Amino acid sequence: MAETFLKYLQYEKRYSPRTLVSYETDLRQFEEFLQKEFESKSQDANYGMIRGWIVSLSEQKLEAPSINRKMACLRSYYKFLRRREEITKDPMLKVKVLKGKKKLPHFVNENEIIHMLDTQTPDNKKTELEVLRDRLVIEMFYGTGMRLSELIGLRDRDINLRDRTVKVLGKRNKERVIPFAVGIVSLIERYRDVRNRDVERKEPENFFVTKEGKKLYPVLVNRIVKKGLKGTNVEKKSPHVLRHTYATHLLNKGADLNAVKDLLGHTSLAATQVYTHNTIEKLKEVFNKAHPKSGQ
Numbered sequence: 001m002a003e004t005f006l007k008y009l010q011y012e013k014r015y016s017p018r019t020l021v022s023y024e025t026d027l028r029q030f031e032e033f034l035q036k037e038f039e040s041k042s043q044d045a046n047y048g049m050i051r052g053w054i055v056s057l058s059e060q061k062l063e064a065p066s067i068n069r070k071m072a073c074l075r076s077y078y079k080f081l082r083r084r085e086e087i088t089k090d091p092m093l094k095v096k097v098l099k100g101k102k103k104l105p106h107f108v109n110e111n112e113i114i115h116m117l118d119t120q121t122p123d124n125k126k127t128e129l130e131v132l133r134d135r136l137v138i139e140m141f142y143g144t145g146m147r148l149s150e151l152i153g154l155r156d157r158d159i160n161l162r163d164r165t166v167k168v169l170g171k172r173n174k175e176r177v178i179p180f181a182v183g184i185v186s187l188i189e190r191y192r193d194v195r196n197r198d199v200e201r202k203e204p205e206n207f208f209v210t211k212e213g214k215k216l217y218p219v220l221v222n223r224i225v226k227k228g229l230k231g232t233n234v235e236k237k238s239p240h241v242l243r244h245t246y247a248t249h250l251l252n253k254g255a256d257l258n259a260v261k262d263l264l265g266h267t268s269l270a271a272t273q274v275y276t277h278n279t280i281e282k283l284k285e286v287f288n289k290a291h292p293k294s295g296q
Helices: 002-011 017-038 047-059 064-083 110-118 128-144 148-152 183-198 218-228 239-252 257-264 269-273 276-290
Strands: 165-169 175-179
Touching: 002 017, 002 064, 017 047, 017 064, 047 064, 110 128, 110 239, 128 148, 128 165, 128 183, 128 218, 128 239, 148 165, 148 218, 148 239, 175 257, 218 239, 239 257, 257 269
Parallel strands: none
Antiparallel strands: 165 175
């Protein structure tokens, strides 16, 4: 039944490959736990068994967000079984979301990232294609807030230089259009010219490629970003940090929260509201500096 559920998520709900792998892993782990502890199958599980798995995961030092993600998988799974009348009662109804410490998004200071972008030194060991591509990867992440998978999936036809917009394919295959700054246009043109001159693309539609003409892959992109963010104030240097930076800087400049939500491709406003903490901190700083009674 788990296999049928995963096919439903893939073909009807159009979940991403990464999410499908996570759900498959979660269900397999749950089945193994039930078999070992109760000699039971997932279709026969009850609330107590699920609580037992939660306790087991906690004892393995799994943090609340990770456990909640596994519970989200089970929640979807049992709703699916209930709709198909494979079970008569949903054992997840009483299972509550675990409360954990809220982790605020890390982001790069505005002055730091502008300085970083303006003073990048080309690596002499790299080809002209790689130098331009690496610079453009950083600019695209910070200039559009797109996700890693969205950047890797970019095609030439997704970029509209006249309108200065890029179309990305987000989670659950939802498309959205993101504007970008005029300063990126010339960099895109230079990169594309060099790429077309020096590389034969293995997949002609791919926008970003390796020096061998292959599609970019996550490990390489993470390496590019890590090197690009060297010397900045953030401990973890990743594409997601640039996405956080993009959202934080927009809100700090007064952007509407709903507009930022749409730019990021969030389905819920709650996912975007985490960035308002940084905005509030900046407002407090302004207040403390400017208001006559701030120190009283």
